[in-house]
Amino acid sequence: MKKNKLTNPVKALVIGCGLALIIVLFVPLWQIELAAPQYPEGLILKMYPNKLAGNVDIINGLNHYIGMKTLHTADFIEFTLLPYIIGFFAAFCLVVGLGFKSFRSLIAVFALFVLFGIISMIDFWRWEYQYGHDLNPDAAINVPGMTYQPPLIGYKQLLNFGAYSIPDIGGWIFIAVGATLLTAIVIQYKKQKNATL
Amino acid sequence: MKKILYSISVVASAMLVFGLQGCKPKNAGDATGADAASKVYVAPGKYDELYNFVSGGFSGQVSVYGIPSGRLLRVIPVFSVDPEKGWGYSEETKPMLNTSSGQIPWGDQHHLDLSQTNGEIDGRWLFANENNTPRIARIDLKTFRTSEIIEIPNSAGNHSSPFITENTEYVVAGTRFSVPMDYENGDVPIDSYKKNFKGTLSFVSVAPKDGEMKLAFQLLLPGMDFDLSHSGKGPSSGWFFFSCYNSEQAHTLLEVNASKRDKDYVLAVNWKKAEEYFKAGKGKKVKVNYAHNKYNEATHTASSTMITETTVIDVKDFPDLVYMIPCPKSPHGCDVDPTGQYIVGSGKLAALIPVFSFAKIQDAIKNKTFDGTYGGIPVIKYEAALYGEVKKPGLGPLHTEFDGKGNAYTTFFISSEIVKWSLKDLKVLDRHPTYYSPGHLCIPGGDTRKPYGKYLIAYNKITKDRFLPTGPELAQSAQLFDISGDKMKLLLDYPTIGEPHYAQAVPAELIAKNSQKIYKLEDNKNPYAALGEKQTKVERKGNEVHVNMTAMRSHLSPDNIEGIKLGDVVYFHVTNLEQDWDVPHGFAIKGNKNAELLIMPGETTTLKWVPEKVGIFPMYCTDFCSALHQEMQGYIRVSAKGSTVPLSFSLGKNSEAAESIIAKK
Numbered sequence: 001m002k003k004n005k006l007t008n009p010v011k012a013l014v015i016g017c018g019l020a021l022i023i024v025l026f027v028p029l030w031q032i033e034l035a036a037p038q039y040p041e042g043l044i045l046k047m048y049p050n051k052l053a054g055n056v057d058i059i060n061g062l063n064h065y066i067g068m069k070t071l072h073t074a075d076f077i078e079f080t081l082l083p084y085i086i087g088f089f090a091a092f093c094l095v096v097g098l099g100f101k102s103f104r105s106l107i108a109v110f111a112l113f114v115l116f117g118i119i120s121m122i123d124f125w126r127w128e129y130q131y132g133h134d135l136n137p138d139a140a141i142n143v144p145g146m147t148y149q150p151p152l153i154g155y156k157q158l159l160n161f162g163a164y165s166i167p168d169i170g171g172w173i174f175i176a177v178g179a180t181l182l183t184a185i186v187i188q189y190k191k192q193k194n195a196t197l
Numbered sequence: 198m199k200k201i202l203y204s205i206s207v208v209a210s211a212m213l214v215f216g217l218q219g220c221k222p223k224n225a226g227d228a229t230g231a232d233a234a235s236k237v238y239v240a241p242g243k244y245d246e247l248y249n250f251v252s253g254g255f256s257g258q259v260s261v262y263g264i265p266s267g268r269l270l271r272v273i274p275v276f277s278v279d280p281e282k283g284w285g286y287s288e289e290t291k292p293m294l295n296t297s298s299g300q301i302p303w304g305d306q307h308h309l310d311l312s313q314t315n316g317e318i319d320g321r322w323l324f325a326n327e328n329n330t331p332r333i334a335r336i337d338l339k340t341f342r343t344s345e346i347i348e349i350p351n352s353a354g355n356h357s358s359p360f361i362t363e364n365t366e367y368v369v370a371g372t373r374f375s376v377p378m379d380y381e382n383g384d385v386p387i388d389s390y391k392k393n394f395k396g397t398l399s400f401v402s403v404a405p406k407d408g409e410m411k412l413a414f415q416l417l418l419p420g421m422d423f424d425l426s427h428s429g430k431g432p433s434s435g436w437f438f439f440s441c442y443n444s445e446q447a448h449t450l451l452e453v454n455a456s457k458r459d460k461d462y463v464l465a466v467n468w469k470k471a472e473e474y475f476k477a478g479k480g481k482k483v484k485v486n487y488a489h490n491k492y493n494e495a496t497h498t499a500s501s502t503m504i505t506e507t508t509v510i511d512v513k514d515f516p517d518l519v520y521m522i523p524c525p526k527s528p529h530g531c532d533v534d535p536t537g538q539y540i541v542g543s544g545k546l547a548a549l550i551p552v553f554s555f556a557k558i559q560d561a562i563k564n565k566t567f568d569g570t571y572g573g574i575p576v577i578k579y580e581a582a583l584y585g586e587v588k589k590p591g592l593g594p595l596h597t598e599f600d601g602k603g604n605a606y607t608t609f610f611i612s613s614e615i616v617k618w619s620l621k622d623l624k625v626l627d628r629h630p631t632y633y634s635p636g637h638l639c640i641p642g643g644d645t646r647k648p649y650g651k652y653l654i655a656y657n658k659i660t661k662d663r664f665l666p667t668g669p670e671l672a673q674s675a676q677l678f679d680i681s682g683d684k685m686k687l688l689l690d691y692p693t694i695g696e697p698h699y700a701q702a703v704p705a706e707l708i709a710k711n712s713q714k715i716y717k718l719e720d721n722k723n724p725y726a727a728l729g730e731k732q733t734k735v736e737r738k739g740n741e742v743h744v745n746m747t748a749m750r751s752h753l754s755p756d757n758i759e760g761i762k763l764g765d766v767v768y769f770h771v772t773n774l775e776q777d778w779d780v781p782h783g784f785a786i787k788g789n790k791n792a793e794l795l796i797m798p799g800e801t802t803t804l805k806w807v808p809e810k811v812g813i814f815p816m817y818c819t820d821f822c823s824a825l826h827q828e829m830q831g832y833i834r835v836s837a838k839g840s841t842v843p844l845s846f847s848l849g850k851n852s853e854a855a856e857s858i859i860a861k862k
Contacts, residue, residue: 061750061777065823140751
C-alpha cells in the first residue's frame, strides 16, 4: 500500500494546482477580442467564471444590426455553475495532496478535470453556434448565407469585425493545471515503476 | 550713330532699374529653414505635442489648436450662440447666456488663462473674458465645455481679465471703460467724466474644489482705462499688476486726447491686503444686478441666478492697497517674469520697454519714494521702481512672454516683429518679422513659473497676402516659431477663428489624460431623461407637450407622434442612449425656428418647437451616426386647434389610437 503514496514533490504540485484554481475564480477565463476600422482601440468580451464583462453593451448595440440576440450574464446557467465546479476541482486537488495522497485519487482528479475541460469547450462552441446562427430575420444587415459564429479558438473575420478568441488568465491557468496534473502523474508513475523493480 | 546711342541708353536704364531692384531687400516672408516642414509634421493618427487655446475675439468663442501642426481641433462655444451645437438654443443652455440685460447672443472674447497651482498650469479649467458685456467664463477641460459664466457689475469693457493668481484664488476683471457706477445715477453729462466716471478692478474668487466663481470685492479707482494685467508670482505672489492708459481722463477723441502724457501707469495692487480688508468687513455694500450662470453636470442643465449686492472698496480710503508706477506711452501688456521679480510694461506708442523690479517697488513703498499722488493714490518715482529699460527694441511693444531660460519675447505691432531680449542685461538678442502686426504672443506656460520654452506663437492682426484670397474678408493668422535655439525660426502660418488675442498652451498630456469620453447614463439626473426606451413618453400639460424621447442607433423612440395641436409648445427632451465613444446623435424638425441639438452619448438636451402650420412634420437625426443613419427619422402630426386627435406616440407599430380605430372597424 505504501508504494502507492504520492511523493512529496508530487503532492506539492497537486496542492499548487488546487491553489491556482482558487485564483481562477477571480480572473477571466476566456476572451474574444473584436477589431474593426472604427474601433482601432478594439472591443473585448471577457468571460469570468461568474459573469460576462468587457464592452458587453457596446457589442450588444452593434450586434443588433445583424440581428444577433443580446448577451446577458443571466441568460447563461454556466455562470452560476462554473464557480462551484471550479471550487470543487480546487478542493479536490487540495484533498488529493493533503488527504488521500493516493495515485488513484490523482488519476481520478486528472480524468475528471480533462473531461470537464472537453465538456466546457463543447458547451462554449454550442453557445457560439447558437448566437452566431439564431439571427432575427428582420435585422437591418442580412447577408445571405452569412453566419456570425466566433471562432472557438483563433481568428475569424466576421463582416467588418475581426474576432480573435483566446484563453484569458484563468484559461491559461486551467491549461497549466491540466499539464501540471499530467506531469505529476508521470513523475509518480515513474517513481512507482522504479520502486516495483 | 544716334540709333546706337539710343540703344545703349535703353540698355543702361534697363540695367539700372533691374540693378536697383536687386538692392531692394527680399521679402523674407517665406524664409523658413529647410527643416521647418518636418518640425510641424504630425503624421496621420499621431497626436500633437501641445494644446493651444486661442481666444476668438469678436467670434465670442474659444478655439483649440494642436501644436506644432496648427490643426484646428475644436471650437468651444462660450459667449456666442452656436446653432451647430445647440449652444444658446437648447433649453438647457439658454440660461448660460443670460445677463442683467437679458439673453445676449454674442460676446467679444479677448483673453484666456489656464488655472494654476503653485504658479504652474494644473490643467483643470480655462478662464475666458468677455469684453462687451463684462463677463468671465470658466471652461471645464474634462469636457471642453463652458460650465460657468459670471457677469461683472460696475464695469464696461472687461479687458484686463481673466488673469488669475498663482493658486487660482482669484480671477480678475478690470474695466476698460470707466463709467458711472451701477448703483449711482448714470444719467449724467458725458463731459462730467472726471467727476462721475469711475474704474473698478474686480476680484472673483474661485472655489478650490469645483471652481465655482463668486464676485468677492471690487476696488474703486479714478476714471481711466485699464488694459491688461498679471498676477505676481513667487516673491510678488500677493500682488497684482494692471496697466492703464487715458490717465488724461479724456472722454472724446481718445487717440489724441489720451496720448498726450508722456507716461501713464502700471498699477501695483496688494490683493492680499485687499482680501484682508474685505474679510474684515471693510468697504461698502452696494446694490447692483448681475447674472451668475452655472451648468450642472448631473442634470446637463444650466441655471441663471441674479445677484443684487457687491462690496466696493474705495482705494483712496485705504492708502496701502494700490500704488501707481509711471509707465511710458499708454501701456498695453503688463507681464511678470517666471521668477516674479520683474514686471514688464509695454507702451503701445513707446520706443523702449521699461522693466520694473518688484524688490525696488517694495523699497520705494517702504521709503515713500513717491512723486505725488493720482486721484489720492501714491505715485512711485519712475526711477525708484525701474530695473532698467530695453533700448531701441522696436516700435510699439504690446505683449511679453518668457521662455524660462532668462529671455523675454515682445511683440511689436507697429514694426511688425518679435524681439527676443535678455532679462539679465536687457540687451536685444534677436528679432524676427511677423506677417503682419502681431498683437499677443504665446509661449506655452509663458506667463507661469514654468514656461515650456520650445515654441512661440504670434497672433497677427493683419493677414493680407499670406493665404489664398477670400474676398475682402480674410481670416486672421497665427505664426509658429521654434525658439529652442539662439535664433527664432519661423515654422508655420495658419488661419484662426475670429480675431485671436491672448492665448494659452500646455503640453497635451496634462489635459488629454482627463478628457471625458461619454456621459454615464446612470449619472444622468436630467428630470426629463428617458434612460431606456421603456421610459419614453409624451405628456400634455395644458398647451405644453413634453416628449421624453430617446436616440439610439438607428432610431428615435417614439418616431410617430400624433395629437399635437396649433397653439401647443412642444419640448423634445432627447436622451442619447449610446454609451460608446464618439456616437453623438443630432435632432432637428422641419420648419422649426430654432437650431438643432447635438446630443453626446448619455446626455439629455431639449429642443423647443412651436408649430405654426397644420400638417406632417418630419424629424431626424442630423449626425451621421451609423450605417442606418438615413433611416433614423420620424413624423409628427400637427392638427388644428380644437382637434380631437388624441395624443399618442409609437415606435415600430401603429399608435394605440390608430389600433383602436382599426379594431372598431
